[in-house]
Amino acid sequence: MTEATMSSAGMQTATATKRDFGLKRRHAAEARFRFYGIAAITIGLVFLAILMFSIFSKGYTAFVQTAITVPVEFSAEIIDKDNVRATDPRKLLTANYPVIARNAVARALGVDLSDKVAMKQLTGLVSEGSRAQLRDIVAADPSVVGTTRNVTLLAAADIDSANKGQIDLTVPEAKRKVSDQQVAWLSQLKAAGQLSTPFNWGLLTFGASSRPETAGLGVAIIGSLYMMLVVLVCALPIGVAASIYLEEFAKKNRFTDLIEVNINNLAAVPSIVFGLLGLAVFINFFGMPRSAPIVGGLVLTLMTLPTIIIATRAALRSVPPSIRSAALGIGASKMQMVFDHVLPLATPGILTGTIIGLARALGETAPLLLIGMVAFVADKPATPFDPATALPVQIYMWANEAERAFVERTSGAIIVLLLFLAVMNITAILLRRRFERRW
Template identity: 70%
Template sequence: MSDATASGIASAAARSNRRDIGIKRRYAAERRFKAYGIIAIGIGLCFLAILLWSIISKGYTAFWQTEIRVPITFSEQILGTPEDALKSETKLMMANYPRIARDGLVKLLDIDPSNRKAVTAAGKLISSGTRVALRDIVLKDLSVIGTTQDVWLYASSELDSAMKGQYDLSVPENRRPISDQQLQFIAKLKADGAIAQRFNWGLFTFGASSRAETAGLGVAIIGSFYMMLIVLALALPIGVAASIYLEEFAPKNKFTDLIEVNINNLAAVPSIVFGLLGLAVFINWFGLPRSASLVGGLVLTLMTLPTIIIATRAALRAVPPSIRWAALGLGASKTQTVFHHVLPLAAPGILTGTIIGLAQALGETAPLLLIGMVAFVVNDPATPMDPATALPVQIYMWANEAERAFAERTSGAIIILLAFLAIMNLTAIFLRRRFERRW
């Protein structure tokens, strides 16, 4: 073999070796990149799991409320006779219902009524919100007056927290809210089967309250529902109409380019700016009432519009041009082409963008704080013009309370809000997969 041939073979072997090394390096780089991606996803999932665990572990107990079964004697001496009640409900409305509840618990625990210290300790085991519960029972059925009925009454927040293990009952008496005597009463109630943890429906139906055991999300849920209806009724048609015009009919010039830039910028504007806009325009200029669902819905509509417009334009742009050409070739007008062919095909993307926009609006807090939706509202709003609050605002208000039981309610409200957001996002995913067409 000549020297030239040997040199050529050696050179080819060297090139092949370098090529193999290069291929191995590329494969190694791809594996590292894949590993980085998996690690990043794993870290994100770990933080998400920690977040969910911290919320659920603290908030799942909010869905259960400690209640005491008390034999309540609806005494005519305190309430009056049913005949008197038919003439006037004033006495029934102003009756001393806490005394009726306390007397029933004293009788249940076999406490000497003359032992005022024991009577006071027993009375603190029951929520002061029992006034409303007993009053509603009497007003619903006047025939209970003069009878004795077993009624499940809410326990105080201290007793509820103690039953859920949120207090260390092994520490000295002066370092816990439950006294030794009250612990004896609790033990007797457990032995008699007169105390239990039942599902807390009040968390979904009650309004605002300074007592944790009678505080609920009823007003916030109704207020959020009204606001989402307003956002859906205004943002969807306005956003879709604006998107159709900009994408299908508007001429391409500097003016429409300016509009598109502004829409994209509005989607990135902090939500608190929309709250300032709503405060200046809807409340100070138009004179709409503060803390009303109508104002909240209008502010959230302004905030949601850019998201819906961008999503709708993307859905319209995703429809193949051949659909438009085929419709126009068959004699359809521009309007018929858009509304009979393009819009139905873009509907899944439009619905997905709308639901995502609604989910984003449902979780907003800052703009609602600026328009006064932090009011202490006890009664359910009958119309969007009535004072109300919203789920994220209620969470914010409870988080500022010092009582430990409100921390539990805060985590429980977060779980409910996350459940609503998850349902809305899952609905968007379902609609996209159910009606999506691939071209």
């Protein structure tokens, strides 16, 4: 009996030891898995932080622009020497406005207008965009000719970079684009309170330009808004209608199974394939205009449809079957059951999927490149049929520019695009939480 008891106790001890060892191994495996998960999240956050720091550190300066405020003399001798503006208004549009801007800055700095060397350097101080700025002032009010008014002129791109500290002024003068004389003039203007760095509204309102200081996202923003409007008008009703039919009315057979498989496959097709499809169908076959938001919107509609259909079907499935049974039980038709009971309850999920699809479409570049939305467009489009570009395409175009000032504008444009995407995703989350019902 004693030997049996000892044997039983030994077996229990061995079993307990084995159990404890197994528990230790399991706990160790769980701890390792937790560590791997935390490490993966940490690495992802570190790379995200590096990416965000790189973008914002290079792009935040794009939201301010160096400007020079000086009294500008709208000299009649330069603008309309023969006094023919009353009979020939075009004379006001062809005047040598850059000389007027240069002379104004020269007078503010006390530079002799006959000093050709100094005047040549002064030409590089003010942006060539002053031509359009002063011309618009005169065209809007011809009575300014012969008067002097304070005007805020944009500084040239290199001067703007120097003022922001983006050019190393300690290197020899021959190795940089800004001369010592121009640096001295900057200091003089700053001391006189005539040099400022206001918010760069031009980044959000100007169109395409070969000069960085006058290049903006105005055309791209309007083009993107037009495209999102086209996507919303086309993709949402088609996607929701297709989802309702497949989920509530279509019979389950090989044909519907084939449709479902193809919808899921289309969601994974590279976006550039949709660009090729849009080029072949909308432009080559239907003859629609290149670089038009209507074409870009239709291409992005094809790309967004699978996402909206999948999200809508998931939202319809999330409605409990009891809702359908109760509606049919009180005498509602199947159509009434779907549109009066199921669809309203699925609306939060549909809205969320739609906004996520729009956010994906907003950031697409490849399909838009293939349909020609890389054109140089300086004027804002009035309709979706006018030439335009889009935010991601504008970023791509600026990234290929050689001038240093376009680097900050590229990062600034990325910040603007990220803000749009953040607003759309936050809106999707808020709508989900606002209308969501838990069963």
